Amino acid sequence: MRTPLRTLLNTPDIELWPAWLLRARASGDARTLARATHVLRRKRDGGYLAAVLPEGLMPLQPRLSREPGLDDALDLLDDPPRAHSRAGTLPLHRLAERLDALGLEAGAYADDCGLPLVPEPAQLALAGFDRYRRPLWLRADAARAWTRMHLAAAREGVALDAISGYRSHDYQLGIFERKRARGLALAEILKVNAAPGFSEHHSGDALDIGAPGEPPAEESFEQTAAFAWLQRHAAGFGFAMSYPRGNPHGIVYEPWHWRYRRPAAEA
């Protein structure tokens, strides 16, 4: 039996997912997915575009050939990177026009919040599954560090839940588009969500951590045993809280949001 693929290959418009991580959405897809190595997914809405089968590519959408970014994804399939060899990031140029379409001026926003634009990694590693049983994607070294930290906490009787790890620019754009469609003003959305391109979650180094039974992303997380454990031990695994109280970005206190940098001992 082959080892299941644990790497997500990233391109600006399309992600190449290990097929075993996906559930069929249309009748007839289940048998195709069971035979596929990868599935090409549109980042904008997660739609399944095509399955990669031993005999070749099987379209899962009509008009596949017109899909934006398809050539980039197929190039990657023809010349798959070795594990961990593509530590690089994707270009940011597509983001500017999408922010324009939202009515958001990236330069002014960056000046206001003092946050940098965050490129997406070219590949991500499976770091287990989150609280909602979704695959948790992080950059390879962050994934290893999270796995070790999660285990170390469990050995001391402390359960850490992953709530959310890597999120693409398109995913964040989708949140904005849905809220705009419901009539929310851009300024209102920006009070709660970082602008697409500016979230640390795009880096693959950040994740939101919760404690079982606790609601996600609430300040009350700071009263849990999980948070107390993280405060004592997370730095030793290379994780730091990004937005402590009184952070210079004016971002609300987020005791649940941690970012991998590198272990304190190696700093």
Ligand SMILES: [Zn+2]
């Ligand atoms: Zn977060």
